[in-house]
Amino acid sequence: MPSLIDLRRRIRSVKNTQQITKAMKMVAAAKLRRAQERVLAARPYSEIYANMLADVAGAAATAGAEVSHPLLATREEKRILIVLVTSDRGLAGAFNSNLTKAAQVFINEHPNADFQVEAIGRKGRDYFFRREMKLTGEHLGIVEKARFADAAAIARKVTALYADEAVDAVYLIYNEFKSVMTQKLTVTQLLPVAVAGSEEPKDYIYEQSPVQLLGTLLPKYVETGIYRAMLESAASEHAARMTAMDAASTNAADVIEGLTLHLNRVRQASITKEIIEIVSGAAALG
Amino acid sequence: MSTFLLEVATPEKLVVRNDASEAQIPGSEGMLGIMPGHAPLISEIEAGELSYTMEGKRHVLAIAKGWVEVTGNKVRVLVDSCEAPDQIDLERAETALKRANERLLSPKQDLDLARALNAAKRAQARLAVARNK
Numbered sequence: 099m100p101s102l103i104d105l106r107r108r109i110r111s112v113k114n115t116q117q118i119t120k121a122m123k124m125v126a127a128a129k130l131r132r133a134q135e136r137v138l139a140a141r142p143y144s145e146i147y148a149n150m151l152a153d154v155a156g157a158a159a160t161a162g163a164e165v166s167h168p169l170l171a172t173r174e175e176k177r178i179l180i181v182l183v184t185s186d187r188g189l190a191g192a193f194n195s196n197l198t199k200a201a202q203v204f205i206n207e208h209p210n211a212d213f214q215v216e217a218i219g220r221k222g223r224d225y226f227f228r229r230e231m232k233l234t235g236e237h238l239g240i241v242e243k244a245r246f247a248d249a250a251a252i253a254r255k256v257t258a259l260y261a262d263e264a265v266d267a268v269y270l271i272y273n274e275f276k277s278v279m280t281q282k283l284t285v286t287q288l289l290p291v292a293v294a295g296s297e298e299p300k301d302y303i304y305e306q307s308p309v310q311l312l313g314t315l316l317p318k319y320v321e322t323g324i325y326r327a328m329l330e331s332a333a334s335e336h337a338a339r340m341t342a343m344d345a346a347s348t349n350a351a352d353v354i355e356g357l358t359l360h361l362n363r364v365r366q367a368s369i370t371k372e373i374i375e376i377v378s379g380a381a382a383l384g
Numbered sequence: 385m386s387t388f389l390l391e392v393a394t395p396e397k398l399v400v401r402n403d404a405s406e407a408q409i410p411g412s413e414g415m416l417g418i419m420p421g422h423a424p425l426i427s428e429i430e431a432g433e434l435s436y437t438m439e440g441k442r443h444v445l446a447i448a449k450g451w452v453e454v455t456g457n458k459v460r461v462l463v464d465s466c467e468a469p470d471q472i473d474l475e476r477a478e479t480a481l482k483r484a485n486e487r488l489l490s491p492k493q494d495l496d497l498a499r500a501l502n503a504a505k506r507a508q509a510r511l512a513v514a515r516n517k
Contacts (some may be wrong), residue, residue: 139397139431146393150453154426158401246395300455305413305427314428315451325395 102125102368105361109354115300116350123343130278132334136244137275137329144322151315153310156295158308167346169260171315174291177212179234180204181256181264181288182226183272184219184326186239186336191342193273193281193335194221200283201226218293218328230258234259241332249325257320268320273334279341281334284327300341386420390436392445392461399445399466400436404415407436407459409452416452418459425454430506434461435511446472448506458475465506472514 100108105135182201184194205213212231217223223236234338235255241246259265268289273281304311390407392400393399410432416425429452450463454479484504487495 100517136396142391142398142401143393143395145455146391150426150451150462153453249395250464255410300424303423303425305411307423311426311428311451322395362411 100364102361102364105357105364109357109361110356112350112353116347118352119343119346119350123148123340123347126336126340126343130333130340133244133329133333133336134275136330137333140326147315147318147322151293151312151319152295153302153307154298154308154311154315155293157304158312159295159304166360167313167316169257169289169291170293171319172207173266175208175211175215175267177265177267178299179214179216179256179259179268181216181218181252181270181324181327182222183241183270183324183331184217184222185226185331186220188221189342190335193338193343194219194225196281196283196312197224197271197273198225200285204269204271204285216252218252218324219331235331240251241328244325244328246321246325249328250321253317253321253324255383256288256324257317270323270327272331273338275330275337276331278337281338284330286323288320290372291316294318387450388457388459390419390422390438390459390461392434392466393446394463395465399488402436402438403450404436404438404459407434409459409461410447411433411452412449418454422454424458425452427452429461429463431502432467432509434466444469444513444516446506446510448509449502466512467510467511469516472510474511474514477507477510477514481511 145376180201182197184197188194201215214234215222215226216234217236218236219241223233223238225334226233234242235252237248237252256268260268267287269285270288271285274284276282387403387405390400390402390404391398391489395506405419405420409418410430412428412430416427416429429447431448432446433441433444436449437443445466445468446465447461450461450466453460481504484500484507488497488504491497491499
């Protein structure tokens with residue numbers, strides 16, 4: 099049976115842990131609010147962009163000209179690049195393991211393809227580094243800040259790999275922010291760009307030909323795609339950490355309750371034992 | 385006075401959403417002057433100065449390259465970056481301009497000409513806007 103001192107020590111230790119998990123929860127909540135604001139702030143650009151791309155693609159298609167652009171060319175998918183957005187830090191529940199698992203499943207589904215990984219976030223880097231996967235690049239500590247320039251630099255690199263035919267397709271794997279309780283694991287194709295041209299292109303004056311416009315618009319698709327994934331991932335990460343730390347705090351409270359109950363029983367038993375000893379001692383003397 | 389809705393967005397945030405009565409946008413084929421009731425138009429735009437009139441007051445922004453779309457009574461501008469005069473870091477713009485000029489004057493093998501030119505234009509636009517405020 100554990101002694102009273104041992105039990106008190108255990109309780110103190112669990113209380114300390116609980117304080118840390120509570121603090122982490124508060125920090126995650128504050129960071130989540132900021133990350134959510136950034137997701138909302140980025141929305142107007144991507145909406146306007148999507149409309150414009152659809153209009154231009156539609157116009158380019160109806161112009162009858164054969165639209166050929168290096169980023170639209172589909173090839174047999176023999177070499178696939180995965181852009182994996184994970185977090186830099188752990189303690190966020192199953193946030194990162196879900197991502198790496200999904201990436202692994204995706205790889206297993208394409209047994210005939212060669213895979214490479216562009217890792218955004220430490221956790222994904224570590225996972226594939228340990229499995230000796232070919233990493234084309236690693237980017238640590240950029241998801242938190244979520245600057246567009248970082249996303250654009252990665253996009254330029256990925257686009258160049260695709261345009262040079264070093265890879266045949268690029269997929270993006272990240273957690274989309276649905277709500278504080280749920281993150282949606284998302285696997286989307288980044289390249290070749292799958293544009294749906296709008297059916298009824300509006301009657302625009304085109305300062306440049308639609309085909310030329312499409313040429314400058316398309317690289318932006320990859321940039322905004324990666325940027326959006328980074329923003330969504332940051333918001334999801336804080337939400338996941340908040341939920342995980344909330345659960346951890348509740349668990350700690352349960353453990354403390356159980357230990358306290360046990361402590362009281364042990365203390366009661368030792369008092370009872372002492373009384374019996376005194377009483378029986380007194381009886382023996384009398 | 386009739387107006388149109390002007391929206392200027394960067395990937396990071398929506399910078400302007402206001403009713404304007406007139407706007408000057410640096411299209412890549414020349415300045416575009418937009419008044420209410422302009423015909424639908426799509427164009428690329430260059431790094432430069434974007435100015436617009438709102439309630440009789442003139443506003444100037446330094447913008448990087450992007451696109452503009454005019455539809456109905458909406459003018460939507462998508463740019464990589466956009467700053468009001470008081471947000472511009474003069475020192476940074478000056479060093480950026482110097483760096484870009486150096487790259488253009490003594491080109492290395494792997495120089496991305498379009499990018500260097502664009503960087504120079506962007507820095508020039510920032511300097512011009514900041515000094516004219």
